[in-house]
Amino acid sequence: MVQHRSEHIVSSYEEELTHLTRHIIEMGGMVEQAINEATSALVRVDHDLAQIVIQNDKDIDKKQRGLDEMAVSMIARRQPMASDLRRIVASIHVATDLERIGDMAKSIARRTLQISDQHISPQLYSGVRHMSDLVLTQVSAALQNVTALEVDEAIRICEKDEEVDALYMSLFREFLTYMMEDPRNITDCTHLLFCAKNLERAGDHATNIVEAAYYIQTGANLIDEIEIRKERR
Amino acid sequence: MDIVQDQTAAATVPGASTPAPAGEPAARVVTRDVSVFYGQKQALFDVSIDIPDRSVTSFIGPSGCGKSTFLRCINRMNDTIDGCRVSGIVELDGEDINRPDLDVVELRARVGMVFQKPNPFPKSIYQNVAYGPRIHGMTRNKAELDEIVVTSLKRAGLFEEVKDRLDQPGTGLSGGQQQRLCIARAIATRPEVLLMDEPCSALDPIATAIIEELIDELRENFTIVIVTHSMQQAARVSQKTAFFHLGKLIETGDTEQIFTNPRHEKTQDYITGRFG
Numbered sequence: 001m002v003q004h005r006s007e008h009i010v011s012s013y014e015e016e017l018t019h020l021t022r023h024i025i026e027m028g029g030m031v032e033q034a035i036n037e038a039t040s041a042l043v044r045v046d047h048d049l050a051q052i053v054i055q056n057d058k059d060i061d062k063k064q065r066g067l068d069e070m071a072v073s074m075i076a077r078r079q080p081m082a083s084d085l086r087r088i089v090a091s092i093h094v095a096t097d098l099e100r101i102g103d104m105a106k107s108i109a110r111r112t113l114q115i116s117d118q119h120i121s122p123q124l125y126s127g128v129r130h131m132s133d134l135v136l137t138q139v140s141a142a143l144q145n146v147t148a149l150e151v152d153e154a155i156r157i158c159e160k161d162e163e164v165d166a167l168y169m170s171l172f173r174e175f176l177t178y179m180m181e182d183p184r185n186i187t188d189c190t191h192l193l194f195c196a197k198n199l200e201r202a203g204d205h206a207t208n209i210v211e212a213a214y215y216i217q218t219g220a221n222l223i224d225e226i227e228i229r230k231e232r233r
Numbered sequence: 234m235d236i237v238q239d240q241t242a243a244a245t246v247p248g249a250s251t252p253a254p255a256g257e258p259a260a261r262v263v264t265r266d267v268s269v270f271y272g273q274k275q276a277l278f279d280v281s282i283d284i285p286d287r288s289v290t291s292f293i294g295p296s297g298c299g300k301s302t303f304l305r306c307i308n309r310m311n312d313t314i315d316g317c318r319v320s321g322i323v324e325l326d327g328e329d330i331n332r333p334d335l336d337v338v339e340l341r342a343r344v345g346m347v348f349q350k351p352n353p354f355p356k357s358i359y360q361n362v363a364y365g366p367r368i369h370g371m372t373r374n375k376a377e378l379d380e381i382v383v384t385s386l387k388r389a390g391l392f393e394e395v396k397d398r399l400d401q402p403g404t405g406l407s408g409g410q411q412q413r414l415c416i417a418r419a420i421a422t423r424p425e426v427l428l429m430d431e432p433c434s435a436l437d438p439i440a441t442a443i444i445e446e447l448i449d450e451l452r453e454n455f456t457i458v459i460v461t462h463s464m465q466q467a468a469r470v471s472q473k474t475a476f477f478h479l480g481k482l483i484e485t486g487d488t489e490q491i492f493t494n495p496r497h498e499k500t501q502d503y504i505t506g507r508f509g
Binding site: 082 | 464465468492493494495500501502504505506507
């Protein structure tokens with residue numbers, strides 16, 4: 001594994017690579033905000049905020065297209081090699097994952113518009129909020145690894161995804177119970193269940209981002225590294 | 234030129250003379266601790282490398298890194314340079330090529346070379362290709378010689394373009410055609426190894442693409458070593474890549490690995506265009 005410590009001889013190339021990473025981080029910020037606001041809109045049944053989230057998703061999509069164009073242009077003009085090549089190709093993947101997380105937020109916002117009243121127990125909303133907070137921590141930690149990889153931290157993020165999955169399963173059971181208790185809850189609970197599923201998927205994308213960050217820095221596969229460590233234990 | 238033999242070198246280098254791993258082509262050229270001195274100045278330091286059979290190995294590195302000097306060790310072209318001294322072991326098919334009683338002319342028939350600038354002889358196209366087989370006495374009659382000339386020109390992808398003017402001077406061809414003529418001339422003696430020192434640097438992109446296509450075809454029958462300043466070219470044509478820096482072999486490996494995930498920081502800095 002070799003990480004570059006020095007700068008390119010061609011300074012404009014160096015600037016473009018820096019710009020690419022900055023673009024990812026900016027996009028990450030937009031996505032984090034989208035998930036946070038979508039969850040707030042859901043738990044408060046705030047239709048105005050939900051509309052804003054849906055509207056803002058267009059900006060995230062635009063940001064992703066911008067990054068794709070930037071990456072394709074760099075491949076064509078710079079013929080990147082080694083770590084630069086990995087950074088550019090993996091950035092395309094990261095941007096796709098972020099765009100998908102943005103879609104998850106939009107999906108939650110759309111469902112919020114379908115939820116009409118508040119006769120669901122606040123406890124169920126708090127479960128979704130808790131899951132959203134956990135996913136946000138995961139996305140944020142994943143993005144930090146794109147700028148500076150910490151292998152142990154990267155592995156921890158991947159392992160923590162199991163917690164997100166477990167939380168989803170426990171919410172699933174809770175919603176099911178609630179629906180059985182009172183069939184009038186079925187519609188709203190189904191919406192909430194889909195929202196939880198969206199958050200669970202967002203968590204999966206966060207682990208994809210960590211894997212891409214690991215690949216950028218090492219040229220290797222994080223899943224392989226995790227397997228090796230498991231065998232050692 | 235003095236040849237300093239250090240017969241113990243191979244024994245002290247880990248992996249020397251070990252067979253190639255399963256699935257890998259056997260090494261055709263093996264070098265151990267090869268150093269080159271121009272007078273007092275050491276240009277190359279202890280280069281040990283196995284060059285696999287029937288594949289393309291590229292040497293890359295900044296100007297003055299020793300890659301061409303090392304290439305010339307493989308067919309003793311450094312013999313022609315005054316004050317140049319080579320130490321270490323260079324083996325072709327297990328045979329030490331620096332042995333004092335070795336016939337250098339015969340060696341250079343077995344290890345052909347193509348240079349940066351196309352350098353056809355001021356003779357006809359036919360004579361350019363026929364020259365090697367003739368001086369090495371490879372043919373008994375004109376028919377056999379004709380056969381070698383035609384086959385070599387075909388293999389070099391030039392025959393169709395020149396078949397009606399084999400008696401015209403080779404120097405009248407375009408740059409790309411002249412370089413293919415030089416390749417035809419080099420392969421006419423049926424060498425085992427073909428050394429190419431920046432063979433495309435004087436050619437336009439189309440002529441370069443034709444030569445690269447040719448290199449890819451030739452590797453079925455020859456062991457090819459190419460020195461190139463174009464990393465894209467090394468990435469395109471070679472299966473193995475060796476990176477030289479300041480006279481030392483820094484890293485060698487599968488081309489794909491070198492260009493996607495080099496192990497050494499110097500390799501990384503060079504191929505990505507960073508300050509070393």
